[in-house]
Amino acid sequence: MWMTPKRIRMEVDEALVFRPEWTQRYLVVEPAEGDGALCLVCRRLVASTRERDVRRHYEAEHEFYERFVGDEERAALVERLRQGDMSVASVLTPEERATRAGLGLCRFLALKGRGWSEGDFVHQCMEVLLREVLPDHVGVLESIDLSPEITRQRILSIDSNLRSQLFNRARDFKAYSLALDDQAFVAYENYLLVFIRGVGRDLEVQEDLLTIINLTHHFSVGALMSAILEALQTAGLSLQRMVGLTTTHTLRMIGENSGLVSYMREKAVSPNCWNVIHYSGFLHLELLSSYDVDINQIINTISEWVVMIKTRGVRRPEFQPLLTESESEHGERVNGRCLNNWLRRGKTLKLIFSLRKEIEAFLVSVGATTVHFSDKQWLCDFGFLVDIMDCLREISEELQISKVFAAAAFDRICNFEGKLSSLQRHMEEVNLEDFPAFSIIVDELKQQFKDDQKIFDPDRYQMVISRLQKDFERHFKDLRFIKKDLELFANPFSFKPEYAPISVRVELTKLQSNTDLWNEYRVKDLGQFYAGLSGEAYPIIKGVAYKVASLFDSNQICDKAFSYLTRNQHTLSQPLTDEHLQALFRVATTDMDPRWDDLVRERNDS
Secondary structure, eight states: OOOOOOOOOOHHHHHTSOOTTHHHHHSEEOOSSSSSEEETTTOOEEOOOOHHHHHHHHHHHOGGGGGOOSHHHHHHHHHHHHTTOTTTTOOSOHHHHHHHHHHHHHHHHHHTTOOTTHHHHHHHHHHHHHHHHOGGGGGGGGGOOOOHHHHHHHHHHHHHHHHHHHHHHHTTOSEEEEEEEEEEEETTEEEEEEEEEEEOTTOOEEEEEEEEEETTTOOSHHHHHHHHHHHHHHTTOOGGGEEEEEEOOSHHHHOTTTOHHHHHHHHOOOSTTOOOEEEOSSTTHHHHHHHHHOTTOHHHHHHHHHHHHHHHOTTOGGGHHHHHHHHHHHOSSOOHHHHHHHHTSHHHHHHHHHTHHHHHHHHHHTTOOOGGGGOHHHHHHHHHHHHHHHHHHHHHHHTTOOSSHHHHHHHHHHHHHHHHHHHHHHHHTTOOTTOHHHHHHHHHHHHHOTTOSOSOOHHHHHHHHHHHHHHHHHHTHHHHHTHHHHHHHHOTTTSOGGGSOHHHHHHHHHHHTOHHHHHHHHHSOHHHHHHHSOTTTOHHHHHHHHHHHHSOOOSHHHHHHHHHHHHTHHHHTSSOOHHHHHHHHHHHHOOOOOOHHHHHHHHHHO
16 A cells, blocks of 8 residues: 655745754744744844844844853843843843944944044934934944044954855855856956855855955956956865856956966866856856947947036036936936946846937037937947837846746746747748837838838848847856756656656655645745755755856846945945955945954954
8 A cells, every 4th residue: 555655844944933952042932923023132123033143143243142152141141031031131231232223333344335534423413313303312322433443443343254254154055156247347447256155054045245356466367267266165075066257348357268267177177977067158148249249339329428517518408317216226427438338238228218309409509429329220220229129128037036046047038039030030031020129220221211112121120139138048057058947956756757867766766755845845945955965864955955056147246236326326336455346345335243252342442
């Protein structure tokens, strides 16, 4: 008689319910109503009942209580906190509280991209406010120092604290991947931002900035390699655990014989016969692809228009949406590189296309040339570029969705490649249904040149779409090599065992016959399911899960850094050391909170 397999005791079950031992370990109790864990110290509710989330809250906010080591000490501490005795929680002296407040303000200034000297301005604002509202409390500001030098030191301290947290977690990574972004231009220098995505034992994914490298000082690929290896060694990571590389598709990164990727792949040897997976079109896809599809230097011309509007048409009401969008992206100051990058976005081009009539009238009014508005070829190229860049915008935004794992991201890429094939076919048939801007231009030109039988050459645009298709095939070809692994990870219960590698067939068959695991798979997301999967019973499948989960599934963290750089280009262009620049990028991109108690103690001990 067929019997239901005995249910395997899974960690995910334990991780989703409150455990009594957390009370002494993390100073939390189970709330009377609802889920989560209630902190006895700050009385805040940690919404999640995963141990890693409870631990994060404790380590970030209350690590001071680690000084209570013994079981009896911890029990007495818990009892006092239960009874509402907050004297133990008020262990910070007034000086320490002032230090903590100063650290928090410095972090806020860094997040907003403000200069070191603006701390004094904030201090003056708070003083004016307190004098009017709470005059008896003005004295507390005397112990809060926000001078430029102190602000610099505190940002470095916060960076050191966050980096040590990252390194502590990195030592437990089962697998990790790197993202190398060489599009960070600060003033006249170019930097390589190195991001890491690691996976812990419970499939806890961590994405953070590993280091930044000044490409002016590390121009050769060998020097870059040495700097990256040194950063990995400092973090306690070996190349043997590296699974993937995500890069831009610049020659420095993907050059066939001299690119950084080829050097990295030679150095790294992953276990279980996995070569390092590389995909190069993931970062700044919209920006870098625009250089391939801009076949008539359209953006250079538009850039001249926008600069003219910013200088001579700033008060015109028809341009206010454009100017507002521009200022929200990179501030009031016109920076050539930031402006160029902004114009290479599908959203921006679409807005400018909608204003083309107003722009033409403006150019006439200021005596500028309008020759492009009578050039059929240029106008057709403009309309085509707007439509293609809008398509690239859509896929780029989809690739910014995180926590979906690489399998879902690869599906989106495959869908986009199918869309490109459809666009290619429609252009060949001169069917402009999928090219709204191009269609508008063609209709206008037909009205203007009624005797002209051939308004545009379809072959010209087919060639561009074909080139874009080949680029996508080249950029993501490594993901196709592991397509079965991605499918197995995403759909372990529907994947046919006969299509799986021989080494995993026995485990896969065993997994698919376990109805308890099937029930867990249906109600949990992939991360939770694989976190609870027994590594002893399914070592190969668990290993595949670690590797797939470590691949970057979005460009979100890189986009966060790029947006921070673009918005604060003027501040970051001030004289800054590489160390300070790295600290600012880390504060702007990390999801971790500094361990404030540690920072306060360090300040007092120094």
